Amino acid sequence: xxxxxxxxxxxxxxxxxxxxxxxxxxxxxxxxxxxxxxxxxxxxxxxxxxxxxxxxxxxxxxxxxxxxxxxxxxxxxxxxxxxxxxxxxxxxxxxxxxxxxxxxxxxxxxxxxxxxxxxxxxxxxxxxxxxxxxxxxxxxxxxxxxxxxxxxxxxxxxx
Amino acid sequence: xxxxxxxxxxxxxxxxxxxxxxxxxxxxxxxxxxxxxxxxxxxxxxxxxxxxxxxxxxxxxxxxxxxxxxxxxxxxxxxxxxxxxxxxxxxxxxxxxxxxxxxxxxxxxxxxxxxxxxxxxxxxxxxxxxxxxxxxxxxxxxxxxxxxxxxxxxxxxxxxxxxxxxxxxxxxxxxxxxxxxxxxxxxxxxxxxxxxxxxxxxxxxxx
Numbered sequence: 001x002x003x004x005x006x007x008x009x010x011x012x013x014x015x016x017x018x019x020x021x022x023x024x025x026x027x028x029x030x031x032x033x034x035x036x037x038x039x040x041x042x043x044x045x046x047x048x049x050x051x052x053x054x055x056x057x058x059x060x061x062x063x064x065x066x067x068x069x070x071x072x073x074x075x076x077x078x079x080x081x082x083x084x085x086x087x088x089x090x091x092x093x094x095x096x097x098x099x100x101x102x103x104x105x106x107x108x109x110x111x112x113x114x115x116x117x118x119x120x121x122x123x124x125x126x127x128x129x130x131x132x133x134x135x136x137x138x139x140x141x142x143x144x145x146x147x148x149x150x151x152x153x154x155x156x157x158x159x
Numbered sequence: 160x161x162x163x164x165x166x167x168x169x170x171x172x173x174x175x176x177x178x179x180x181x182x183x184x185x186x187x188x189x190x191x192x193x194x195x196x197x198x199x200x201x202x203x204x205x206x207x208x209x210x211x212x213x214x215x216x217x218x219x220x221x222x223x224x225x226x227x228x229x230x231x232x233x234x235x236x237x238x239x240x241x242x243x244x245x246x247x248x249x250x251x252x253x254x255x256x257x258x259x260x261x262x263x264x265x266x267x268x269x270x271x272x273x274x275x276x277x278x279x280x281x282x283x284x285x286x287x288x289x290x291x292x293x294x295x296x297x298x299x300x301x302x303x304x305x306x307x308x309x310x311x312x313x314x315x316x317x318x319x320x321x322x323x324x325x326x327x328x329x330x331x332x333x334x335x336x337x338x339x340x341x342x343x344x345x346x347x348x349x350x351x352x353x354x355x356x357x358x359x360x361x362x363x364x365x366x
Contacts, residue, residue: 020172023179030186048304052311056195118197121300126228128296130303138202146197149304 043068043085045122049152056146061114063103065096067129068122082125084133093129096136113144120148198307203358220265220287222251224306228297232306235263241305248313252352254286265289270351278325278347285351293359307356314354322348 045068056062066085070078084091086099104112117137121130137145224244225233232239234247254264267284270276275283290310294303318330326333326344333345 016176020176020179023176023183027179027183027186030183030190034186034190048301050198050304050308050311052198052308052315053196054199056197059195062195116199118195123299123301123304125300126296127294127298127300127303130300131294131296134202138205141205143202143204144199145202146195146199147304147307148195148197149308151196 039064039085039088041066041085042071042074042088042090043083043122044071045120046124047120047148047150048123050147050149051152053149053151054146056116056118056148058114061107061111062116062118062146063099064118064120065099065133066120067125067133068120069124082122082129084129093132093136096133097140100137100140100142115142116144116146117142118146118148198304198311200307200356216289217266217287219262220289222248222265222288222290224290224292224310226292226294226298226302226306228295230299230302232302241302241309244306244309245313245316248290248310249316251290252286252288252313252317254288256284272350274343274347275350278344279351289355289357291357291359310356311354314352318348318352321352 043066045066067082069075069080069082070090078090084093084095086095091099100117103115107115119130119133134145137143223233223235227233232241232244234244235251239247251264254267255261256267258264259267265286265288267286269281270279270283270285275285292306292310294306315330322328322330322333322344325348328336328341328344330345330348333341333348336342336345
């Protein structure tokens, strides 16, 4: 009993008409998920690792404070000591209340208590500058902070 | 001067895929998928001038962690490596309920919080533990984060053990659970083992 016919079978060409649709779908996905970087970093930081980390959600409610030595091209002017960067410029601890106020004014009033200040600090930095920043944040009533750390998988924390 | 209506031929859509690919690759390259992670902390509110200072705390209830500018650690008057801090802190946080005379461990008091009473009964004892962390201005940020991490791990472990003993689930499971009952249980555990990390103003000397 022979079902299939004998003879040469030609495979019809695969239709690529739906290829643009598929690509467009992917494109829209990436367009929607992409967040463009708003500030350019002027300091370099190697973020320390920790085990007990929590995810930072609602990126629109996070303000970043970068602390670390200036980038190599800027070191001629700014020196190699760790510096604070707020938004796009170098700052001193005294500038933090103004920064906090501007962040608060840009946020919806109902969401101000949810604002988190993420401290991205280089692991080689001394605590002195971090403490100054923390004291200024306290004075400005910006109490919710987040020490930015990467999640480490190893049990022991290397030093 | 009537123009002859010209027939527009079909536009070739063959290159549309190429254009879309180009855009796709651009967005693929610029996308960063990383989620920001970190240690969440709440700073104490600013001290007002006319508020009386808080009542003193018995030294016995305080687990003192000192870090100096040379990144050495002094825990309860003994030199310690940062890797051992978690175990030591955990031991202190749990304490010894049945041995109240031991001065090394914190005192206990009867819990009055209605939620604890609801789950544990009227005369459950909770520890008066506080962890005090003081660092120098010259302490490295890396060590500071390592200490914070170790203390947070100690608290999480104690909470998990308590939650498993009482409710059969870890604290993290209860906390992340969708059910309100589990979330309430997580709250009870949180009240039972509150994360009390007090940070003293840093010393100015030796930096």
